[in-house]
Amino acid sequence: MYVCGITPYDATHMGHAATYVAFDLLNRIWRDSGHEVRYVQNITDVDDPLLIRAKERGEDWQDLAERQVALFREDMTALRVIPPDHYIGAVEAIPLVVDAVTALLGRDAVYDLSGDLYFRVHLDPEFGTRSHLDREEMLAVFAHRGGDPARVGKEDPLDCLLWQSERPDEPSWHTSLGSGRPGWHIECSAIALHYLGRSVDVQGGGSDLLFPHHEMGAAEARVLTGERFARTFVHAGMVGLDGEKMSKSRGNLVFASKLRQDGVDPMAIRLALLADHYRTNRDWTNEGLTSAQHRLDQWREQLSRPAGPAAAETIWKIRAALANDLDSPGALKAVDDWCSLPRTQTDQASEPGLISRAIDSLLGVAI
Numbered sequence: 619m620y621v622c623g624i625t626p627y628d629a630t631h632m633g634h635a636a637t638y639v640a641f642d643l644l645n646r647i648w649r650d651s652g653h654e655v656r657y658v659q660n661i662t663d664v665d666d667p668l669l670i671r672a673k674e675r676g677e678d679w680q681d682l683a684e685r686q687v688a689l690f691r692e693d694m695t696a697l698r699v700i701p702p703d704h705y706i707g708a709v710e711a712i713p714l715v716v717d718a719v720t721a722l723l724g725r726d727a728v729y730d731l732s733g734d735l736y737f738r739v740h741l742d743p744e745f746g747t748r749s750h751l752d753r754e755e756m757l758a759v760f761a762h763r764g765g766d767p768a769r770v771g772k773e774d775p776l777d778c779l780l781w782q783s784e785r786p787d788e789p790s791w792h793t794s795l796g797s798g799r800p801g802w803h804i805e806c807s808a809i810a811l812h813y814l815g816r817s818v819d820v821q822g823g824g825s826d827l828l829f830p831h832h833e834m835g836a837a838e839a840r841v842l843t844g845e846r847f848a849r850t851f852v853h854a855g856m857v858g859l860d861g862e863k864m865s866k867s868r869g870n871l872v873f874a875s876k877l878r879q880d881g882v883d884p885m886a887i888r889l890a891l892l893a894d895h896y897r898t899n900r901d902w903t904n905e906g907l908t909s910a911q912h913r914l915d916q917w918r919e920q921l922s923r924p925a926g927p928a929a930a931e932t933i934w935k936i937r938a939a940l941a942n943d944l945d946s947p948g949a950l951k952a953v954d955d956w957c958s959l960p961r962t963q964t965d966q967a968s969e970p971g972l973i974s975r976a977i978d979s980l981l982g983v984a985i
């Protein structure tokens with residue numbers, strides 16, 4: 619599984635948290651089913667948005683990235699997200715990107731525009747089959763999400779940047795491709811192909827990455843390997859605040875670290891995120907957090923009793939819900955239902971512990 623990681627500034631907002639908790643559920647249900655999971659994630663630790671933000675704050679871009687990655691990792695630990703096996707920064711992956719672009723050059727998939735190297739997206743016969751957008755839509759979305767369809771001299775407005783030549787006052791690296799830095803999509807395809815082989819079971823991220831990022835990354839990988847890059851593309855819904863997408867540019871962010879500082883139990887944050895299905899676009903609300911806290915209190919109260927009703931059926935309900943496209947609301951309901959079963963003479967001492975362990979391992983909620 620390859621899940622796109624953060625660009626390290628303004629982490630960890632509740633949109634990020636929701637997306638990584640969703641893929642953590644997938645990781646957990648796979649492990650529970652006996653699969654060996656290999657999980658890789660990147661950090662986009664050099665890119666325009668990071669450099670722009672660092673400049674605005676008058677901070678060194680590397681210091682900003684380092685601080686934000688540390689904060690993100692603390693937040694993920696607090697939320698009990700199982701870390702990836704390989705967590706790879708774009709900067710450390712530059713040699714992988716150079717190798718990948720060199721291989722693409724050998725396939726005639728690259729052209730030079732004033733030192734910048736572009737990928738011919740239509741060399742991938744399956745271009746467009748992941749996002750299902752038509753050309754008009756692609757052009758519109760590309761312009762909004764880091765692309766440059768209007769740049770003069772491109773063979774096709776949709777072609778994407780593989781390598782950006784050195785710009786004044788911007789970081790760059792001396793490589794066989796010239797002095798410059800990696801484009802965005804090739805960062806992820808190069809890392810994924812290197813650490814996971816020629817294809818992955820799941821390529822994941824938020825739905826804002828479907829196009830252009832995942833379409834173009836998959837196209838690059840397809841031209842490199844001749845194989846389908848991901849068996850499945852999985853996209854989490856967007857989390858917003860007050861009806862607007864939560865984003866760094868809109869500035870309507872709720873941070874996991876701030877909630878933790880305010881004394882909110884990270885397990886309540888996690889439960890609030892699990893209360894909705896991962897694919898739904900939704901808002902982060904105070905009411906949602908309050909009801910998650912209430913649910914956590916209920917669970918803790920019931921699970922701290924010396925005995926309880928039989929656990930086995932409930933545990934299978936949790937598994938069945940998660941196996942059904944990560945139906946976390948269904949899984950939470952199974953636990954709620956167990957908590958509200960009447961207590962009787964036949965209650966066994968072992969049962970609350972079994973439920974606790976199932977909640978811990980399957981849902982990542984420590985009781």
Ligand code: 5CA
Nearest residue numbers: 622623624625633634637662823824856857864
């Ligand atoms: N570094 C790139 C991916 S290679 C990136 O998109 N970084 S990010 O910091 O902007 O987002 C990190 C992850 O959180 C991505 O998977 C993204 O899709 C997801 N994400 C960003 N904003 C939201 C949101 N409001 N709701 C849900 N997920 C989000």
Ligand code: ZN
Nearest residue numbers: 622623806831
């Ligand atoms: Zn990515």
